[in-house]
Amino acid sequence: MAALAIGCGSDEIDAPDDCAADEMHLVYGSVDERLMLMNHAFINKIGSGPGTLDITGSTNASAIFHLEFNKLAANGDIVDARGRIQTTTSGLDVGNCASDGFPGKLHIVSSGVWRWELTGLHEDPEPDCAGAAVATTLSGCYRAE
Numbered sequence: 001m002a003a004l005a006i007g008c009g010s011d012e013i014d015a016p017d018d019c020a021a022d023e024m025h026l027v028y029g030s031v032d033e034r035l036m037l038m039n040h041a042f043i044n045k046i047g048s049g050p051g052t053l054d055i056t057g058s059t060n061a062s063a064i065f066h067l068e069f070n071k072l073a074a075n076g077d078i079v080d081a082r083g084r085i086q087t088t089t090s091g092l093d094v095g096n097c098a099s100d101g102f103p104g105k106l107h108i109v110s111s112g113v114w115r116w117e118l119t120g121l122h123e124d125p126e127p128d129c130a131g132a133a134v135a136t137t138l139s140g141c142y143r144a145e
Helices: none
Strands: 023-028 031-043 051-058 063-069 078-087 093-095 104-110 113-118 121-123 138-143
Touching: 023 078, 031 063, 078 113, 078 138
Parallel strands: none
Antiparallel strands: 023 031, 023 138, 031 051, 051 063, 063 078, 078 093, 078 104, 093 121, 104 113, 113 138
């Protein structure tokens, strides 16, 4: 896993940066998983709602990744974020509760390339955040083809 430091200390992100085309690389505790995913939607923050990054549609595994961020972001920016991942291969279902704000980070590397580091996670966070808190960080990258 590579670390990238940009700007001041609060803008550091520790996430994989080795994704191939249409690949998501996830690191969560002992889970180090690569998924071939082919569908993504990136909507920048405009107006009062958050920006979103959604990644789904796997050829070798089922995964749903949803990330929200709270500032308009350009290539190279690192913004505060929250998100959730669900996979059938490793059984992951962790994410942030909406009431916890945006405790993670999203790095918009370039058009079609993203890296993230999510903290303050809960098991099965929706709809009422009743799942147990977990101390493990979820980090990853995705590169669209």
